[in-house]
Amino acid sequence: xxxxxxxxxxxxxxxxxxxxxxxxxxxxxxxxxxxxxxxxxxxxxxxxxxxxxxxxxxxxxxxxxxxxxxxxxxxxxxxxxxxxxxxxxxxxxxxxxxxxxxxxxxxxxxxxxxxxxxxxxxxxxxxxxxxxxxxxxxxxxxxxxxxxxxxxxxxxxxxxxxxxxxxxxxxxxxxxxxxxxxxxxxxxxxxxxxxxxxxxxxxxxxxxxxxxxxxxxxxxxxxxxxxxxxxxxxxxxxxxxxxxxxxxxxxxxxxxxxxxxxxxxxxxxxxxxxxxxxxxxxxxxxxxxxxxxxxxxxxxxxxxxxxxxxxxxxxxxxxxxxxxxxxxxxxxxxxxxxxxxxxxxxxxxxxxxxxxxxxxxxxxxxxxxxxxxxxxxxxxxxxxxxxxxxxxxxxxxxxxxxxxxxxxxxxxxxxxxxxxxxxxxxxxxxxxxxxxxxxxxxxxxxxxxxxxxxxxxx
Amino acid sequence: xxxxxxxxxxxxxxxxxxxxxxxxxxxxxxxxxxxxxxxxxxxxxxxxxxxxxxxxxxxxxxxxxxxxxxxxxxxxxxxxxxxxxxxxxxxxxxxxxxxxxxxxxxxxxxxxxxxxxxxxxxxxxxxxxxxxxxxxxxxxxxxxxxxxxxxxxxxxxxxxxxxxxxxxxxxxxxxxxxxxxxxxxxxxxxxxxxxxxxxxxxxxxxxxxxxxxxxxxxxxxxxxxxxxxxxxxxxxxxxxxxxxxxxxxxxxxxxxxxxxxxxxxxxxxxxxxxxxxxxxxxxxxxxxxxxxxxxxxxxxxxxxxxxxxxxxxxxxxxxxxxxxxxxxxxxxxxxxxxxxxxxxxxxxxxxxxxxxxxxxxxxxxxxxxxxxxxxxxxxxxxxxxxxxxxxxxxxxxxxxxxxxxxxxxxxxxxxxxxxxxxxxxxxxxxxxxxxxxxxxxxxxxxxxxxxxxxxxxx
Numbered sequence: 001x002x003x004x005x006x007x008x009x010x011x012x013x014x015x016x017x018x019x020x021x022x023x024x025x026x027x028x029x030x031x032x033x034x035x036x037x038x039x040x041x042x043x044x045x046x047x048x049x050x051x052x053x054x055x056x057x058x059x060x061x062x063x064x065x066x067x068x069x070x071x072x073x074x075x076x077x078x079x080x081x082x083x084x085x086x087x088x089x090x091x092x093x094x095x096x097x098x099x100x101x102x103x104x105x106x107x108x109x110x111x112x113x114x115x116x117x118x119x120x121x122x123x124x125x126x127x128x129x130x131x132x133x134x135x136x137x138x139x140x141x142x143x144x145x146x147x148x149x150x151x152x153x154x155x156x157x158x159x160x161x162x163x164x165x166x167x168x169x170x171x172x173x174x175x176x177x178x179x180x181x182x183x184x185x186x187x188x189x190x191x192x193x194x195x196x197x198x199x200x201x202x203x204x205x206x207x208x209x210x211x212x213x214x215x216x217x218x219x220x221x222x223x224x225x226x227x228x229x230x231x232x233x234x235x236x237x238x239x240x241x242x243x244x245x246x247x248x249x250x251x252x253x254x255x256x257x258x259x260x261x262x263x264x265x266x267x268x269x270x271x272x273x274x275x276x277x278x279x280x281x282x283x284x285x286x287x288x289x290x291x292x293x294x295x296x297x298x299x300x301x302x303x304x305x306x307x308x309x310x311x312x313x314x315x316x317x318x319x320x321x322x323x324x325x326x327x328x329x330x331x332x333x334x335x336x337x338x339x340x341x342x343x344x345x346x347x348x349x350x351x352x353x354x355x356x357x358x359x360x361x362x363x364x365x366x367x368x369x370x371x372x373x374x375x376x377x378x379x380x381x382x383x384x385x386x387x388x389x390x391x392x393x394x395x396x397x398x399x400x401x402x403x404x405x406x407x408x409x410x411x412x413x414x415x416x417x418x419x420x421x422x423x424x425x426x427x428x429x430x431x432x433x434x435x436x437x438x439x440x441x442x443x444x445x446x447x448x449x450x451x452x453x454x455x456x457x458x
Numbered sequence: 459x460x461x462x463x464x465x466x467x468x469x470x471x472x473x474x475x476x477x478x479x480x481x482x483x484x485x486x487x488x489x490x491x492x493x494x495x496x497x498x499x500x501x502x503x504x505x506x507x508x509x510x511x512x513x514x515x516x517x518x519x520x521x522x523x524x525x526x527x528x529x530x531x532x533x534x535x536x537x538x539x540x541x542x543x544x545x546x547x548x549x550x551x552x553x554x555x556x557x558x559x560x561x562x563x564x565x566x567x568x569x570x571x572x573x574x575x576x577x578x579x580x581x582x583x584x585x586x587x588x589x590x591x592x593x594x595x596x597x598x599x600x601x602x603x604x605x606x607x608x609x610x611x612x613x614x615x616x617x618x619x620x621x622x623x624x625x626x627x628x629x630x631x632x633x634x635x636x637x638x639x640x641x642x643x644x645x646x647x648x649x650x651x652x653x654x655x656x657x658x659x660x661x662x663x664x665x666x667x668x669x670x671x672x673x674x675x676x677x678x679x680x681x682x683x684x685x686x687x688x689x690x691x692x693x694x695x696x697x698x699x700x701x702x703x704x705x706x707x708x709x710x711x712x713x714x715x716x717x718x719x720x721x722x723x724x725x726x727x728x729x730x731x732x733x734x735x736x737x738x739x740x741x742x743x744x745x746x747x748x749x750x751x752x753x754x755x756x757x758x759x760x761x762x763x764x765x766x767x768x769x770x771x772x773x774x775x776x777x778x779x780x781x782x783x784x785x786x787x788x789x790x791x792x793x794x795x796x797x798x799x800x801x802x803x804x805x806x807x808x809x810x811x812x813x814x815x816x817x818x819x820x821x822x823x824x825x826x827x828x829x830x831x832x833x834x835x836x837x838x839x840x841x842x843x844x845x846x847x848x849x850x851x852x853x854x855x856x857x858x859x860x861x862x863x864x865x866x867x868x869x870x871x872x873x874x875x876x877x878x879x880x881x882x883x884x885x886x887x888x889x890x891x892x893x894x895x896x897x898x899x900x901x902x903x904x905x906x907x908x909x910x911x912x913x914x915x916x
Contacts, residue, residue, distance in 0.1 A: 142841065144872065158765025158768075160762065160763030160765055160766070160840065161763055161766055161838055161870065162765075163838065163840065164766075164838035164840075164875070166839075166872075167871040167872025171876060209765065211765070239772060241776070242772050242776060244774070245769075245772035248767055248771040276894075277892050278769070278870075278892060279891065279892050304618065306618065306709075307614075307616025307667065307669070307697065309706055310616075310669065310707050311695075311703075311736070313702050313706040314697060314698065314700050314702075316702070317699075317700035318699070318700060352618045380618040380621065380622035381626075382618065382621065382622075412626055413622045414602065414625025414628050414629045415625070417625065417626070434736060434737050
């Protein structure tokens, strides 16, 4: 059933509007503009045509089948629309409309769920900004029309934040496979959506902004999410960690946040990686989306700056990343890649005199050594090495040698270092604005692999 | 004596070079190119003129006085140069040259210090990239020529990181008053430099990247830094927090890092704000540089997105920022600024329908209310409010009303939200990529005010 959202043959927009700026207009424009190739049916009793498409007075009048109906009409009219959807055989109703339990209108929300159940229609929402699935060019949201394509599925319980993140992910070139606004979760919840994504070949990692699950459904949440994390990593921010934050949640989505310790325990049990900020969530998700899973925990840091090497070393120790103690042979091999005053131990410090060649030699040693599982490449802007040259060389090296060792990078410098990091990111080598963020991301990958192995052994 | 670095009437570059790319060339080019208006003397026995300036074979041949000498010649020749400086009456020798204690050459380092002491010359370095003082257009480094001017003094024990941060601060439009590379700290140390900056009217906050102070000088460090923090906030990153990080420090600068608990205690005693990443250090320093100190701890969050409001609330609770419980009157006043379904409590949620006018009204209420000390402005990208319009309106409001309440902001969205944040930052309203970072910055400001008040009462 839910799968219809990912592969709908047709989408109806109930409440499609001819007025630019209106939600019913923006949703329809986004569906068409982002390139969805299935059939699209605007539903509006007062229009014959909207945005070049024939409009229908009711979903019941649509000639063909309707898999997904996006609903943007006023709350009071939603029950009738859901009933129409039921009679039409719509599989999922995406209820964007707000004015339900989040403003105390619990009864109306219960009513639409009841009707939906009668007919076997599933409801996403209400009180959401829509959903998107980029492999099929579906953008059924009232956010920006463009969505960067990629392998991260984002599920957001906050509408405003979710929409804002649509722009944010574009700016940061973070690619999404899917995007779900879940709002009041009257029917479909975060666990069910995550389950749906297990089989999705375009999703490598699931990122969730969560304010709270429904009371009494903790056990089900843990059970379902455990199944998900056996197959795919899940990274989640749980907002409402503090008592005051929980009160803010209550006045925001009306959901009961529940004690943070409970969530902490549930996440741990379910193998969900907990991020503490949205930025951190994407830091981690990017690494999973772009890199192979670590094959082990022995990590090597290669740097041209002692300071960032120290910062990364601290971060590794604090996040449980095991820094390899290289064998004498490996130390000797690293020694050949650097000036005499460099440091061949871990961190491997190529010194500020390092040029592209030093990095490539050290990378070659690291990639070929069976001792090394993961690689952290750091760079500080120097006069002798343009970061863009280094980024290009790294990408070329990784592509030519089909490197399978998990790698993260961090470049510190000005605009050119920033550009170099964008280049790396665009070529699936995750790059971070600080060594600590790079280390944190890889630490979570290593944790996940260990978690999953332990789980699978059971 | 040290003050000569901030107001030198003349600078000599011992080892000035005609060869582009050489350190002795870059330093001279930067001093000239960044616009230093005092006299500049290239010292090079093999040249008559360098970069359009008359060159002298020795600093002793310079006709006028020399306040500061920047030294870039090979290590073995440095003792002689220091002696010349002494005979010439140079006040500070900035020894860029490396090859001293950091590579085990302790004896040579001790020798130059001994000579310097005999003549009363002070030494910055050796093994540094130079120093800068932007109010006088002094850039005596071999980093980039441009330095963004501002009110943060940066002291870096790591050369590579410091240089990389020169580019990074430009890209992020973070303004510096001064920049000191301290390297081996053979003579002038971080505490003395901080003391020097107490009286500097252009420095509002001191940011320090520290790997370790000299053994046995902990007491002196605490004493001097306590004096500094009574007048100006100091934010420091201490690298080498973990045992492995400390080993990395030892192989990097050769300095003994000492146990992290000792530093933790010393920082606390000295009133130094500890940052855990370089990004965090600048987050905090920016707030101090741009905003007035908090007049109290009652903080109000104004937002158009519930989700970011919750994240900020959590962050406030976790960092000890006291969120105001508004009086009934204040709640009523906030109520007038928002749609009926908004939340007038704290966080003040103007809802996703908020436009500029809602924000301005809420800001007016917050600024005029005696209950409110500090303001956190959050924004999530919506279709109804362009973040650039909001940023302009905020800046105008703050400038017109000469708002004296400490304010930080965070906008979540795409390129336009990013541009809006740049605009805010450029107009002294610090803006951060996440609500948590904004809250963290203001939490440290509030902490500092309390610390200082307690200290001054004693």
